[in-house]
Structures are given as C-alpha cells and as structure tokens.
Amino acid sequence: MKVRAIENGTVIDHIPSKNLFKVISIIGLEKMDTTIFIGNNLDSKKLGKKGIIKITNKFPSIDDFNKIALLAPSAIFNIIRNYNVVEKHKVEIPKVVDGIVKCMNPQCITNHDKVKTYFTVFIKDGELNLKFKYCEKNTDERNIEVIK
Amino acid sequence: MKVRAIENGTVIDHIPSKNLFKVISIIGLEKMDTTIFIGNNLDSKKLGKKGIIKITNKFPSIDDFNKIALLAPSAIFNIIRNYNVVEKHKVEIPKVVDGIVKCMNPQCITNHDKVKTYFTVFIKDGELNLKFKYCEKNTDERNIEVIK
Numbered sequence: 001m002k003v004r005a006i007e008n009g010t011v012i013d014h015i016p017s018k019n020l021f022k023v024i025s026i027i028g029l030e031k032m033d034t035t036i037f038i039g040n041n042l043d044s045k046k047l048g049k050k051g052i053i054k055i056t057n058k059f060p061s062i063d064d065f066n067k068i069a070l071l072a073p074s075a076i077f078n079i080i081r082n083y084n085v086v087e088k089h090k091v092e093i094p095k096v097v098d099g100i101v102k103c104m105n106p107q108c109i110t111n112h113d114k115v116k117t118y119f120t121v122f123i124k125d126g127e128l129n130l131k132f133k134y135c136e137k138n139t140d141e142r143n144i145e146v147i148k
Numbered sequence: 149m150k151v152r153a154i155e156n157g158t159v160i161d162h163i164p165s166k167n168l169f170k171v172i173s174i175i176g177l178e179k180m181d182t183t184i185f186i187g188n189n190l191d192s193k194k195l196g197k198k199g200i201i202k203i204t205n206k207f208p209s210i211d212d213f214n215k216i217a218l219l220a221p222s223a224i225f226n227i228i229r230n231y232n233v234v235e236k237h238k239v240e241i242p243k244v245v246d247g248i249v250k251c252m253n254p255q256c257i258t259n260h261d262k263v264k265t266y267f268t269v270f271i272k273d274g275e276l277n278l279k280f281k282y283c284e285k286n287t288d289e290r291n292i293e294v295i296k
Contacts, residue, residue: 021178030169038186 006037009056011078011085012068017041019071020051026067026146027053027060034058047074067100069093070121070128070144096120097130102145105137117147154185157204159226159233160216165189167219168199174215174294175201175208182206195222215248217241218269218276218292244268245278250293253285265295 015023020040029036037054044050059079068075069091079087099116110117119130119139130139163171168188177184185202192198207227216223217239227235247264258265267278267287278287 021172024169033189035189036187039184041181041183 005083006035006054006056006080007083009034009054009080010059011080012053012055012060012072013050013076013078014044014046014074015051015053015068015072016047016074017049017051020053022071022144022146023051023068023075024053026071029053029055032058067146070097070101070146071141073128093121093128100146101130101139102147103132103135103137104139104143104145105132105135108132108135108137110134153231154183154202154204154228155231157182157202157228158207159228160201160203160208160220161198161224161226162192162195162222163199163201163216163220164195164222165197165199168201170219170292170294171199171216171223172201174219177201177203180206215294218245218249218294219289221276241269241276248294249278249287250295251280251283251285252287252291252293253280253283256280256283256285258282 012023017040020038024030024038029038032055035056038051040051041049042052060077070093073091073093075091077087077089077091078085097117097119099118101117101119103110103117105111109115115134118133120133122129122131124140128141128144130144132139160171165188168186172178172186177186180203183204186199188199189197190200208225218241221239221241223239225237225239226233245265245267247266249265249267251258251265253259257263263282266281268281270277270279272288276289276292278292280287
C-alpha cells in the first residue's frame with residue numbers, strides 16, 4: 001500500500017513519522033499549488049514507521065535540505081524526471097545551525113531583539129540537541145521550532 | 149493519478165484544497181497512529197482543485213463531521229470495509245455552531261472567561277459567515293479557528 005508514482009518532482013522518503021507534519025510545515029507544503037501526496041505511518045525496516053512526501057513539478061532548494069535535516073536526519077530526497085529517479089540525496093546533519101531555529105529560552109536576546117540564532121549540533125541519548133551561542137539553554141529535538 | 153485504495157477506514161473526499169490542512173488539524177491527523185494518505189491540488193470538476201484524506205482503520209465521530217462541515221461543506225465521507233464503500237455521508241452546513249469555533253474578536257468575553265461560544269451560520273458573498281451571540285463581530289470563513 002503505497003502512494004502512487006509521480007512523473008516529475010521530488011519524493012522525500014524515510015521521514016520519521018512523528019516529525020512528518022513538522023517537515024510539511026517547514027517546506028511550506030500547505031501553500032504549494034501543485035499536486036502533492038503524503039503518506040504517514042507506513043512500515044519501514046529502518047525507522048519502524050515512516051512518512052513520505054511526493055511533490056509534483058517542484059524541486060527543493062539547499063535551504064529546504066538544511067531545514068529538514070534537523071527533524072528528519074534519515075530522509076532521502078529523490079528527484080524524479082519522467083517517472084525515473086535521476087538524483088538521490090541523503091540528508092546530512094549539519095554541524096552548525098545558523099539562523100534557522102528559534103531558541104527555546106523565552107528570556108534569550110534572540111527572542112526579543114533582531115539577533116540571529118546560532119547553534120552547534122550534538123547528539124545526546126540518541127537525540128539531536130542544539131547548543132546555543134548566546135544563552136545557556138540547550139534546545140532538544142522535541143522543541144526544535146523553525147523560523148520561517 | 150490518485151492515492152491508492154484502502155482496505156478499511158474512512159475516505160474524506162471533495163475537500164477544498166485551500167482548507168485541506170485546516171481540516172487535517174481539526175481531525176487531529178497529525179496525532180493518528182494508523183496509516184494515512186493525503187492528496188492535495190487534485191483536479192476536481194466540482195471544486196477546480198480538491199484535497200482527499202484516507203485514514204486506515206479509523207472512523208469519524210459526529211463531532212468530526214460537524215467540525216469539518218464549516219471548512220469543507222462540499223466534503224463526502226466514505227466508510228470503507230473490505231475495499232468497498234459501505235456508507236457515504238454528505239456533510240451538511242449546520243445552522244448553529246455551539247462551542248466549536250473561537251470568536252475572532254480579541255475583546256470577546258469567550259476569549260477571557262470560561263464562556264462557550266455560540267454562532268448562527270449565514271452565507272455572505274458565497275462565503276460562510278458566523279454571527280456571534282455575545283459580541284458584534286462576525287467571523288468569516290478565512291478566520292474560522294476551531295477549538296480543539
């Protein structure tokens with residue numbers, strides 16, 4: 001039971017099910033005007049349960065890649081032309097996150113003044129964590145909120 | 149180009165594309181643990197562009213019906229058993245909306261005290277409008293925000 005093939009566009013596969021709707025929001029799928037297909041809670045050997053997004057006639061930017069990497073480090077991007085996969089990209093976890101994510105500390109200067117956030121990325125207990133440059137608060141995977 | 153058939157569950161068809169993600173949020177699709185399929189911006193004779201939601205092994209409550217009716221008055225609910233449509237329901241626009249929608253007036257008592265909202269529904273310029281019981285402000289289709 002799969003979502004059907006598309007002729008031209010992008011397939012984002014192997015998205016952790018729990019983060020699928022966050023990924024949808026980050027790439028702005030709600031505002032896209034071309035045909036899209038989404039599947040969630042599909043069986044996956046790697047992830048247990050996965051989500052998949054198929055976008056017809058659109059192709060992601062490098063910015064989209066970086067934003068998705070934080071919530072779906074397992075994601076694979078497939079570029080489809082004439083029903084064939086012509087490019088395949090594995091998302092890579094970035095070492096630093098520059099201005100994409102909000103600091104979860106409400107007192108942090110970046111939530112009040114026009115100061116860009118800047119995090120270094122580390123893994124703690126198997127989960128992604130962001131260590132912030134300006135304040136002491138770490139932002140964990142569950143609290144990652146992307147600035148649009 | 150369609151989303152594939154499901155064995156058992158619910159298919160919500162003929163959702164206006166612009167409101168698909170609001171409907172998703174109202175029925176709590178983000179939190180569902182069974183397999184789901186979503187399609188948007190699909191060609192539709194009736195609507196121009198439509199969205200469709202397929203939920204495996206779940207069946208909507210009357211509450212879900214009422215909530216969706218406001219944003220997708222054209223929606224059809226299909227109950228699927230063993231790949232067959234065994235029930236088909238047309239959503240109907242309710243005459244009154246009791247406690248489901250927020251009042252868009254920030255000064256309204258219902259946004260400060262524990263007072264339930266209550267609207268009567270009317271159509272203005274082809275769009276759904278809600279006339280509120282307590283304050284003078286009408287809530288139009290674009291501003292309908294459902295209380296979860």
